[in-house]
Amino acid sequence: MQAVKVAHLALVASRALGSRRLCCCELFKASAWLRSLGQSRFCQTGAETAVIRVPRYLQRRVENVKEIRSKSKINTIKAGKLLIQSKNPALNQSAGYILGKFEQPSLCSKGWKHNKSFGDYFSINNVRAVAPYVAENGNEDAGQKPLATFNNLHICKELVETLETLSIKHPTTVQLQTIPKVMRGHNVLCAAETGSGKTLSYLLPVIHRLQADRESESYSASAHKICTVVLVPSRELAEQVAAVSRTLCVPFGFVTRTVGGGRGVGHIKTVFRRDHPDILVATPGALVKALRRRCLDLSELGFFVVDEADTMFDPSFSDMLENILLHVNVASDPKETRGLGHKAQLLVVGATFPGGVGDVLSKVTDLGKIVIIRSKMLHFLMPHVKQTFLKVKGADKILELHQALKLLQQDRGGGAVLVFCNKSSTVNWVGYSLEEMGVKHARLQGEMPAAVRAGIFHSFQKGNVDVLICTDIASRGLDTSRVRLVVNYDFPESHTDYIHRAGRVGRAGGVEDGEVLSFVTHPWDVELVQKIETAARRRLSLPGMESDIHEPKPIMLNEME
Numbered sequence: 001m002q003a004v005k006v007a008h009l010a011l012v013a014s015r016a017l018g019s020r021r022l023c024c025c026e027l028f029k030a031s032a033w034l035r036s037l038g039q040s041r042f043c044q045t046g047a048e049t050a051v052i053r054v055p056r057y058l059q060r061r062v063e064n065v066k067e068i069r070s071k072s073k074i075n076t077i078k079a080g081k082l083l084i085q086s087k088n089p090a091l092n093q094s095a096g097y098i099l100g101k102f103e104q105p106s107l108c109s110k111g112w113k114h115n116k117s118f119g120d121y122f123s124i125n126n127v128r129a130v131a132p133y134v135a136e137n138g139n140e141d142a143g144q145k146p147l148a149t150f151n152n153l154h155i156c157k158e159l160v161e162t163l164e165t166l167s168i169k170h171p172t173t174v175q176l177q178t179i180p181k182v183m184r185g186h187n188v189l190c191a192a193e194t195g196s197g198k199t200l201s202y203l204l205p206v207i208h209r210l211q212a213d214r215e216s217e218s219y220s221a222s223a224h225k226i227c228t229v230v231l232v233p234s235r236e237l238a239e240q241v242a243a244v245s246r247t248l249c250v251p252f253g254f255v256t257r258t259v260g261g262g263r264g265v266g267h268i269k270t271v272f273r274r275d276h277p278d279i280l281v282a283t284p285g286a287l288v289k290a291l292r293r294r295c296l297d298l299s300e301l302g303f304f305v306v307d308e309a310d311t312m313f314d315p316s317f318s319d320m321l322e323n324i325l326l327h328v329n330v331a332s333d334p335k336e337t338r339g340l341g342h343k344a345q346l347l348v349v350g351a352t353f354p355g356g357v358g359d360v361l362s363k364v365t366d367l368g369k370i371v372i373i374r375s376k377m378l379h380f381l382m383p384h385v386k387q388t389f390l391k392v393k394g395a396d397k398i399l400e401l402h403q404a405l406k407l408l409q410q411d412r413g414g415g416a417v418l419v420f421c422n423k424s425s426t427v428n429w430v431g432y433s434l435e436e437m438g439v440k441h442a443r444l445q446g447e448m449p450a451a452v453r454a455g456i457f458h459s460f461q462k463g464n465v466d467v468l469i470c471t472d473i474a475s476r477g478l479d480t481s482r483v484r485l486v487v488n489y490d491f492p493e494s495h496t497d498y499i500h501r502a503g504r505v506g507r508a509g510g511v512e513d514g515e516v517l518s519f520v521t522h523p524w525d526v527e528l529v530q531k532i533e534t535a536a537r538r539r540l541s542l543p544g545m546e547s548d549i550h551e552p553k554p555i556m557l558n559e560m561e
């Protein structure tokens, strides 16, 4: 085709030159033809040349699209609620706007590595009023099928009554999915978002089974053995899970005890000197010590639960976990969990899953037979919690924090606040600064003795103090239903930490208008923020976490719809 164009041009030129009369007429013809080159398409059929003209209006449209794309000026704002609200309104994105697969989002945080960006901010607004794990149950008022109740899950009536006294009437989606599977004797790996009620997902079927076994012969056969071990990463979490378990066990008289680090071997021996508890909530270090001293026998266990899987399978804990698992006869099939000589059911729960889970589990059970329950919103940003990011100089963070606390008090009627720092020394420094500003608070960090820590968190949960400055030690599993604001004073070092910290608000049965405020200071913070903003704009899960659960790949028997 190009050859035809060149030939035609050459003909016009040679005609003009051949006649040696370079008249205006010929030149005009040639230049007009050249102009028309951009507007026409040529086809050669046989000896003739067919010219297909592109209509002007189409050309204009193509040029407009090219211009808009080159300037990245995609109009992401539609009528209705905003998903992304920025200091620069041109970068806002409506909740109703869906980015095309090949559209590059214009990020508010794009220039945040530059010093000029200090003072810039954007928010990822809450686009849902309630958490997905609650709303998916259905809505009676809207004429949908009635909400499921705990009676539908066939757990014993004493448990349902206890839950009712706690105002817990309808199971969350993770409870709806997990409880029946556990009751059928499966090994279960449950991955669901923070605050979705995973503790009850395993405690309810465990206690139901203890009660059922008591009525049968199998209970008397193993009356002096521990029936269930729940393994958690910290002593605070052990106390929290044990408190829930004790409440649920009241009607049955089952005994729950904790054994945690920081109290020495003497304490461990005392825990097991009397009758063994029915449910033991333990930290890995303490349990390893107890096993070494032969204080307990896990060979006839009914359930072995690993809570906060991402921490427990972390290299810092996984050796201890493997060691403990070697003392447990883990079932590979539901049939092995019943009758005399039964084996233990394995339940692994968490809000994020690291690689390597399968490596450890494959040593003790048949991975292919583990039921995986994975919530649809796993590793997504919570759609019911507003999350604000503020680019701020390190030196100004303390003033911004003070301002945020003041605003919460004045504009939103107050509430509990968690302030996360990356180091124990920062926790102390922020504490001293807030003290000078007259803000009452408590501090929680890993360098404190475990017993002191447990007391501080308990007092925060009870409402004795409203501001808790802490490290990530408070980000895993702790139930903070009264928290209204999470402040990332230091930006978390990974997406996993961000998910767990932000997950301290917006919890089932907790305060509904929880918010997260993150201070962004360093260039490495900006990289994480850009990934979070991109995930929010594209409505995707946070990057780098998608495949964690599949290594090595067990058969997916069940997936939450």
Ligand SMILES: Nc1ncnc2c1ncn2[C@@H]1O[C@H](COP(=O)(O)OP(=O)(O)OP(=O)(O)O)[C@@H](O)[C@H]1O
Binding pocket: 167, 168, 169, 170, 171, 172, 175, 192, 193, 194, 195, 196, 197, 198, 199, 200, 350, 351, 476, 477, 478, 479, 481, 503, 507, 508, 509, 510
């Ligand atoms: N069905 C329910 N209805 C209302 N509230 C519930 C329900 N189930 C659990 N809760 C409450 O939700 C809160 C969070 O539960 P839980 O601590 O078990 O969450 P989680 O999924 O383990 O969170 P995390 O991943 O942070 O450990 C608790 O206060 C609990 O009492």
